Amino acid sequence: MRKQGLTKVQLFLLFGAVGLVMWRMSNRTGGVEGLVVISDMSDGHVYRTGMRVENDTDIVINMTGSFETDAERALIATYGWIVNADDRSLVWIANRSQYVRDGVLGVVTDSIHITAGSYDVFYTTEGPTANSRSNAPFLGLKPFWTNDASQWSLSIAQPTGADIDNPDVFHADYHGFSPESEDLLWTTGIVGNRDASTHLFRVSAQAEVSIYAIGEICSRECDFGYIENVQNGTTVWMMNWENTMPAGGAETNRIFQGTITLDPGIYRAGFQSNGSHSGKSWRANPPHDPDGWGMTLSNVPRANIVSYDPWTxxxxxxxxxxxxxxxxxxxxxxxxxxxxxxxxxxxxxxxxxxxxxxxxxxxxxxxxxxxxxxxxxxxxxxxxxxxxxxxxxxxxxxxxxxxxxxxxxxxxxxxxxxxxxxxxxxxxxxxxxxxxxxxxxxxxxxxxxESSWGEEDQMDDTVSELFSGRESTVLIDFTRIGNDSQISETFEIERAIKVFVTATGELSTGSRQDYGWIEDAETGERVWEMTAKNTKHAGGRRDNRIFEGLVRLPEGRYIARYVSDFSHAYGDFGEDGPDDESLWGMRIVRNDR
Missing domain, CATH: 2.60.120.380 (Jelly Rolls)
Known part of the structure; x- marks a missing residue:
């Protein structure tokens, strides 16, 4: 009987919770009216539309948004704003004191004078922090911003008494960030996650460049832009916390909008992003100009600055x-x-x-x-x-x-x-x-x-000491050998000499995986080969082995061969490579006395 009573209590709680959820889902506002309207939203999105103003006029803005919780100092979670479509400047956003709060919900009614032009209107439901949406209470049983999506809205209208038959404000297509001026040098466009974009340009005389960059500045400079002088490797400008301003939205959203002076030289401008919170995938509320996430260079004097493309x-x-x-x-x-x-x-x-x-x-x-x-x-x-x-x-x-x-x-x-x-x-x-x-x-x-090798050419220190002051020639150069390779090349010795052999491979007592040898081209007999005994540790893993020494070869034709198996070779060492990975393979140098 006790077990049956518990079941009834559980069923009662379950039906009650379901009923509460259904009530919240059905508790929607009536149709939102206005000349420009954003409504019917859900959490985790950025909504946008456009507005065209024919003549200077007054507008009335009604907005319902949410704070993160019903606490007095809770962060604002959802809200709308207006920007100038041409220069991307912020035209309107409510400040905290304008909200009339009802628990989590906040309502704003405001009026402003606005000049003729094109505007973009936004509403964000991404939340104030990266973890905010995931902190929603179970079944919405506690006051929290994600419970009130049906209440969110933003509407723009003209004030009472305006000529409704001849309005000055119209809904329009979203304009977005689209720099296309004649003085534009380069723009990344909207930058997404794990992205990198660069541009080379040449400055022939000292000039000023305007930079518009929006990114995320955190402990590791998450999404940021930079300009470097590629000729001397110096960074002449980089986004950081000190030289940027809050860009709106999440605290880490930052904006740089200013001018720098560049001396003659060749420069690389770049912008790179990490794996989260970007212009194509927000994890918290975006900046006031979401599509500006990235970097744009403009106000460029064309006589002094041009894009640099070495191929053309x-x-x-x-x-x-x-x-x-x-x-x-x-x-x-x-x-x-x-x-x-x-x-x-x-x-x-x-x-x-x-x-x-x-x-x-x-x-x-x-x-x-x-x-x-x-x-x-x-x-x-x-x-x-x-x-x-x-x-x-x-x-x-x-x-x-x-x-x-x-x-x-x-x-x-x-x-x-x-x-x-x-x-x-x-x-x-x-x-x-x-x-x-x-x-x-x-x-x-x-x-x-030319392809011949002289005394300044590539040799390790031992060869340089042995052959100091004499011309030498590289007969065989099998280096940086990758997995599953079988390489061979024939060479000829006109008279008996000693050649210097450098060979690195994978060998252990009783087995050889990556190794080289020299064989007589006529008989196929091996005249020299890598072994565990004639090699020494090359650094890294124990079976990384290297041979460095002289090999005497009589007059005749020879074939140098090198083989590798399917793993652990150049380009696939991980952290177990030898001290000099570039030597993986075999090189034979001849001294021309």
Whole structure:
């Protein structure tokens, strides 16, 4: 009997809760009247419409919104506002003292004088904080802002006594943020989550640039814009808490609207966002100009500032583009005096550790990797998301450098996986190097070298010491070898000599996964090979092994071979790679005495 009594109590509570919910759902206001109306809303949205004012006039604004709770100091959760459609300035928003509160609900009646023009009208139901909507009480049994969606509205009308047959205010299409003036240099458009947009421009004489940027400034600079001088790497402007103002809505919404002065140079403007709260996916109330989320550069004197596109305005002095499957290309150049260069590379990268088609730059005398294409520093190139493009500016000291580009066995300019997977500029698949100068480039600053290797060319310190002062030639260069590779190349020795071999791979006692060897081309006999005994630890995982030493070869023809298995190779090490990942593979250097 006790159990049956409990069940009746539970049923009574359940029916009561359901009835309360149904009452709240049916407790709707009558039709909202006005010349411009926003109503019939639900939580988690930003509503917008347009308004056209033919003549200067007065308007009456009636709005019903909600505070987060019925507490006296509760945050305002839902509300509306008006902005000028042309200059995006805030025309009207209610302040806290104007609300007449009834628990959670707040009602505002206001009148303003408004000039002829176009306006955008907004209403937000996203909530005051990122977690506000998720804090709603069970079944709406406590006062909370999400319970009162049926009451929310905003209406605009002309005052009593106005000529209703000839109104000055009309409903219109939403205008939105659309900078299209003649002095516009660049705009990101509406920026979404995990997005990055950049633009290069050249300043030939000192000039001022107007910046309009709206983003989210938090402990990690969540969504922000910046301008950097790419020739010296200095950041000349960046959004931060100190140089921005509240943009409306959530506390972290910030706006910069001002002018900066730029000296002659080449600059990169950029805007990047994190994974939440953006112009395409709000997690709390948006700024007063939601569509302005991003960055716009304008008021540009066209005589002094122009967009910079190396592909159309300059000619690369190294062009390794249109690259197909299973190819490795390299070019050497000499920098005669300290200069800045631009590298544009397009390839296939799916994550920070999964790099398939990519480029890199090395300084020959120190064997240092100056730059390597990466997922983190590249952007989507169009088509498939694995198509990535990276533009980097490098200030190089005098010396000799080698630039490389390597592809795997699929998805390249030769044959992309499908037409839909092609990047926007498929002919640029590969790498190109451009000279950079504010004015005309000086070709005397650099020299493109032939493919032979000289004393300044890429060698590690041991080779440099052994062959100091003598010309040397790289016979075999199998480096940066990826997964599932089988590479071979024939070379010839005219007389008995010692060659210097550097080889890095994956070996352990009793097994070899990634390794190289040299065999006699006539007999197939192995004259040298990597083993666990003749190699040493290369850093990282224990089975990362490296051989560095001299190998004597009699006169004859030889085949160098290197194989790798399906895992743990260049581009797929994770955090277990050797000290110098670029050496994964094998290199053979000959000394020409």
């Amino acid at each position: 305005q300059t000619t690369p002095f190294i062009d390794m583009t249109g690259i197909g499957d299973d190819e490795l290309h390299k070019k050497q150049f000499k920098v005669n005096k300290k200069s800045t260069f631009l590298i544009s590379a397009m390839g296939e990268i799916t994550s920070q550790s999964s790099v398939y088609d990519y480029g890199w730059l090395e300084r020959n005398d120190s064997h240092e990797t100056i730059w390597k294409m990466s997922y983190r520093n590249s952007n989507i190139a169009g088509g498939d998301s694995k198509n990535r493009v990276e533009t980097v500016f490098l200030e190089l000291e005098p010396g000799t450098y080698t630039v490389y580009y390597q592809t795997d066995n699929s998805h390249s300019f030769e044959a992309f996986n499908s037409n839909r997977s092609k990047p926007d500029n498929p002919e640029r698949w590969g790498l190109a190097v451009f000279p950079v100068s504010v004015n005309d480039s000086n070709e005397d600053d650099y020299t493109v070298l």
